[in-house]
Amino acid sequence: MDASIGMGYGTTLTPLLLIIGFLPLQVVPAVLLGQLVGGVVGGISHHKFGNIKLDFRQDEAIKKRLRGLGYIPRSFDSKVILVLAICGTIGALVAVFVAISIPKVLLKTYIGLMVLGIGIILLIRKNHSGKFSWKTLSIVGVISSFNKGVSGGGYGPLITGGQIISGREAKSAVGSTTFAEALVCIVAFSAYVLVKKGDIYWTLAASTSIGSILSAPFAALTVKKAKTKKLKSLIGAVITLLGILTLVKVIF
Numbered sequence: 001m002d003a004s005i006g007m008g009y010g011t012t013l014t015p016l017l018l019i020i021g022f023l024p025l026q027v028v029p030a031v032l033l034g035q036l037v038g039g040v041v042g043g044i045s046h047h048k049f050g051n052i053k054l055d056f057r058q059d060e061a062i063k064k065r066l067r068g069l070g071y072i073p074r075s076f077d078s079k080v081i082l083v084l085a086i087c088g089t090i091g092a093l094v095a096v097f098v099a100i101s102i103p104k105v106l107l108k109t110y111i112g113l114m115v116l117g118i119g120i121i122l123l124i125r126k127n128h129s130g131k132f133s134w135k136t137l138s139i140v141g142v143i144s145s146f147n148k149g150v151s152g153g154g155y156g157p158l159i160t161g162g163q164i165i166s167g168r169e170a171k172s173a174v175g176s177t178t179f180a181e182a183l184v185c186i187v188a189f190s191a192y193v194l195v196k197k198g199d200i201y202w203t204l205a206a207s208t209s210i211g212s213i214l215s216a217p218f219a220a221l222t223v224k225k226a227k228t229k230k231l232k233s234l235i236g237a238v239i240t241l242l243g244i245l246t247l248v249k250v251i252f
Contacts, residue, residue: 002035003042003219005235006177007156009035011242013208026201032189033205038212039182045220046175052077054179077176080137080168084159084180087141089187094146108250111147116243118161122236125165126229132167140166145184155181157239170232171223178216 002009010031017027047054055075062072073079140162144155156177163173193200223231 001219002156002181003038003045003178003216004174004222005231005238006160006174007235007238007242009038009156009212011156017204022201022204025196026204029189029192029196029200030205030208032185032192033200034208034212036182036185036189037209038216039178039180039185041213042216042220043175043179043182045217046171046178046223049220049224051171051220051223052175052179054078054081077172080163080172080176081180081183083134083137084141084176085183087138088145088180088184091142091145091147094142105250108246112243112246112250114143114147114243115157115161115239115246118158118165119236119238119240119243121165122161122232122239126233126236136166137163137168155184157242160235161239164232164235170228170235171226174223174231174235175220178220 001007001012013034014027014031017031018024022030043052043054046052053075054077056073056078059072059074059079066072073082140158144158144162147155147158159177159180160173163176164170168176226234
C-alpha cells in the first residue's frame with residue numbers, strides 16, 4: 001500500500017500490531033525499520049521501473065554557479081527528495097517543541113482537516129495538471145514532517161497529495177515519497193536505537209523489514225502499470241477517506 005500509493009504503512013501496520021498484542025515500544029521501532037528498508041527498496045524499484053529517476057551525483061552546472069559551495073543532485077526527482085529531506089528535518093525539529101504543549105485533540109483535528117482538504121482538492125482537480133512549484137513543495141515538506149514528528153502520522157498523505165497539488169505527476173510523487181520517507185525513518189529509528197541502547201525487538205523488526213522488501217518491487221511495478229489519471233483519483237479518494245476517519249476518531 002505504502003509503496004504503491006505513497007501512504008498507509010504506519011497508519012495500517014501500527015494499530016494491527018498493537019491489536020495482536022505487541023507493546024508500543026516494540027512496535028514503533030519495528031515499523032520505522034520496516035518503512036526504512038521498504039522505502040529504500042521501493043525507491044530503487046520505482047527508479048528501475050521508470051516512475052522516478054534517481055541520480056544523486058553532483059549537478060555540475062549548478063556546482064559551477066555555486067563555485068563548489070553546497071551540493072545539488074543531478075536528476076529532478078533527486079532534487080525533490082533532497083528538498084523533502086531538508087524540510088523534513090526542519091519540520092521534525094519544530095514538532096519536538098510544539099508536541100509538548102499542544103492538546104492532542106486539537107492536533108488530530110488539525111491533521112484530519114488538512115488531509116481531508118488535500119484529498120478533496122485532488123479529486124476536484126484530478127483532470128488538472130498544475131505548474132510545479134518549489135515553494136509549495138517546501139511548505140508541504142515542512143508541514144508533513146511536523147505532523148509526523150508530533151503525532152507519528154500524517155506524512156505520506158500530505159507529501160504525496162501535496163506534490164501532486166504542487167504540479168508533480170502522480171507516479172513521480174509516489175516514488176519520491178517512498179524514498180523520502182525512508183530518509184526520515186533513518187533519523188527516527190537511529191534515535192530509538194540510541195535511546196533504548198540497542199534494546200530493540202529485532203525479531204519483529206526483521207519481520208516487518210522482510211515483508212517490506214518483498215512487497216516493494218511489486219508495488220513499484222503496480223504504479224508503473226497504472227494509468228496516471230486513475231492513480232491520481234485513487235490517491236485522492238484514499239487521502240479523503242483518511243481525513244474523514246481521522247476526524248471521526250476525534251469526535252468519537
